Amino acid sequence: AQKITQTQPGMFVQEKEAVTLDCTYDTSDQSYGLFWYKQPSSGEMIFLIYQGSYDEQNATEGRYSLNFQKARKSANLVISASQLGDSAMYFCAMRERSNQAGTALIFGKGTTLSVSS
């Protein structure tokens, strides 16, 4: 079973609009962390935002916020006021305390976001 599921292969949004990228996860751990990364066409991986399983508040970083619904095991990324530079691939990832691979991340397959003017 997939640990991280991103059901939207592609999303399209106009500049200045908000967009939500979906992520659901599967873990039996009580302690885990959720991350979002951005990969522009140039290829590098850019860390955007983190949410811990015990955090009571949704994480926010500038125009990025994380809509964390623990009971539903979802961690959706919300980008407000989209910009052309937001066009990229976005990955949701999880780190579990019980992961045999130590602190490695488990990635979803990604969502491609296209922002138009």
Add this chain to the structure above:
Amino acid sequence: NAGVTQTPKFQVLKTGQSMTLQCAQDMNHNSMYWYRQDPGMGLRLIYYSASEGTTDKGEVPNGYNVSRLNKREFSLRLESAAPSQTSVYFCASSDGGLDQPQHFGDGTRLSIL
């Protein structure tokens, strides 16, 4: 402010050739990782090193070996390259906490003919 440095950035190999991908980090991180990225697959863990002197297999280790040369450097070796190993390879490092993000290198685009 280098962070994680990978070399080379691009490489073309013939089937059966060997090659070592180099990775170095200057953030004094204990943990280092190698991932591969294939279209539609996200990033998959090949090998990781929780600390200097230790290495362990990840999800897709077959056909690869690694060496944690010291705290800074973690190399990935393809002993006999196969077309199925055509991919983009990322090295990453992090501190050990659950809340610590991984810092990635810029990737190596490897093509096996």
